[in-house]
Amino acid sequence: MAPFYEFGRFGDSASLVVAVLLGIAFGWFLERGGMGNARKLAGQFYFTDLSVLKLMFSAILTAMLGLFWLSWAGLLDLSRVYVPETFVAPQLVGGLIFGVGFATGGLCPGTSCVAAATGRRDGIALVLGMLAGVFVFGEAFPFIETFAESTARGAWTLPDAFGLSHGTVIGMIVAAALGAFAGAEWLERRAERPAAPPEPAR
Amino acid sequence: MTTDNRRAPGIERALLVAAIVGGALAVIAGAPARATRGSVDVRRLALIVEQEEDHVTAVELANWIRDDHKGLRVLDIRPDSEFKEFHVPGAKNVQLPEIARMPLDSTATYVLYSEGGTHAAQAWFLLQARGIENVYFLRGGLYEWLEQVMNPHIDPKASQAERDSVRALARWFGGKVQIGTPTPAPSVLDGVLTPRAPNATRESIRRIRRRAC
Numbered sequence: 001m002a003p004f005y006e007f008g009r010f011g012d013s014a015s016l017v018v019a020v021l022l023g024i025a026f027g028w029f030l031e032r033g034g035m036g037n038a039r040k041l042a043g044q045f046y047f048t049d050l051s052v053l054k055l056m057f058s059a060i061l062t063a064m065l066g067l068f069w070l071s072w073a074g075l076l077d078l079s080r081v082y083v084p085e086t087f088v089a090p091q092l093v094g095g096l097i098f099g100v101g102f103a104t105g106g107l108c109p110g111t112s113c114v115a116a117a118t119g120r121r122d123g124i125a126l127v128l129g130m131l132a133g134v135f136v137f138g139e140a141f142p143f144i145e146t147f148a149e150s151t152a153r154g155a156w157t158l159p160d161a162f163g164l165s166h167g168t169v170i171g172m173i174v175a176a177a178l179g180a181f182a183g184a185e186w187l188e189r190r191a192e193r194p195a196a197p198p199e200p201a202r
Numbered sequence: 203m204t205t206d207n208r209r210a211p212g213i214e215r216a217l218l219v220a221a222i223v224g225g226a227l228a229v230i231a232g233a234p235a236r237a238t239r240g241s242v243d244v245r246r247l248a249l250i251v252e253q254e255e256d257h258v259t260a261v262e263l264a265n266w267i268r269d270d271h272k273g274l275r276v277l278d279i280r281p282d283s284e285f286k287e288f289h290v291p292g293a294k295n296v297q298l299p300e301i302a303r304m305p306l307d308s309t310a311t312y313v314l315y316s317e318g319g320t321h322a323a324q325a326w327f328l329l330q331a332r333g334i335e336n337v338y339f340l341r342g343g344l345y346e347w348l349e350q351v352m353n354p355h356i357d358p359k360a361s362q363a364e365r366d367s368v369r370a371l372a373r374w375f376g377g378k379v380q381i382g383t384p385t386p387a388p389s390v391l392d393g394v395l396t397p398r399a400p401n402a403t404r405e406s407i408r409r410i411r412r413r414a415c
Binding site for chain 1: 217218220221222224225226228229230231232233234235240241303305306307308309333
């Protein structure tokens with residue numbers, strides 16, 4: 001039964017090897033999907049290229065349906081899967097900072113590593129910036145600790161928040177994702193059309 | 203841009219169908235597991251029980267409700283019909299099987315009660331197994347609530363302050379204070395040993411079997 005690490009199928013060192021392999025695969029596929037290109041990612045914010053939105057929703061659907069049905073089939077113990085804890089206010093502020101950085105640099109933490117690995121200089125600059133940010137956050141943590149730990153909701157999931165069954169929430173998210181895919185394709189088709197009619201040939 | 207010659211419409215269509223089918227069936231399946239599994243730290247729970255930190259008294263619960271204790275959620279795990287007859291103010295009716303799958307808030311404080319206390323104590327373990335730590339049960343069940351909060355008997359020798367606090371709590375919940383020692387309750391075996399009507403016997407045995415649960 002999964003998670004294999006939680007059930008002692010492999011130890012700490014083996015889990016690090018698995019993590020490295022998964023990380024390389026993650027980066028490889030992000031790069032092959034064009035996610036190391038800041039121009040492509042920034043297109044998201046101009047509604048010209050919504051690859052990121054489609055990629056994120058694809059990943060969410062794959063993981064969500066995969067976890068649900070593996071658990072339903074008795075192959076996975078969901079209670080042993082770590083759910084990150086929610087801190088409403090600090091995460092709103094963090095999300096805002098993240099968004100500003102993403103829109104400015106055109107890359108998010110994962111894609112900046114991919115961009116750096118392929119030798120893009122903007123990627124390298126962003127990775128250095130991210131490490132500097134991590135350092136500053138770590139040093140400043142004692143001063144912002146009270147805020148960082150405020151409005152704690154624990155491992156808070158959508159079924160908890162809405163009082164709905166997991167299945168109902170999944171149905172809603174699948175519908176939202178399919179709507180987002182259709183909307184994204186429509187926006188992209190609109191962006192492809194030339195803004196002004198071509199000049200008539202003389 | 204969408205004009206990407208690497209796109210494979212066949213695969214996209216297959217994934218679309220998989221998402222729709224997987225999502226629709228999930229709505230029907232409801233819960234991600236047919237059996238709800240939980241795990242407990244047996245030693246930790248044993249210590250909590252030994253130190254009697256697993257339950258509250260009716261008076262403690264009444265004070266929590268009156269003082270609007272932060273995140274308090276009172277769960278009544280008796281059958282629906284009995285809940286409709288009478289329940290602790292603010293309590294939510296939950297059937298035992300629902301305990302396995304109901305959404306829980308790990309920041310809340312849960313207080314469970316049943317008729318006598320046994321079912322609530324058992325549900326206490328179930329909630330612990332689901333990872334809820336702030337959970338208590340009403341030790342004497344609804345009986346204790348009725349005796350200690352709704353119809354408390356004040357010892358005539360009790361101090362004035364003591365009487366006032368008991369009276370204030372009872373009044374807050376719409377109960378009535380009685381001075382003196384409680385009259386003994388009728389024996390639960392009365393209905394069984396001298397059945398007034400044969401048809402009533404099975405029903406009363408069923409009720410008595412569940413009594414104090």
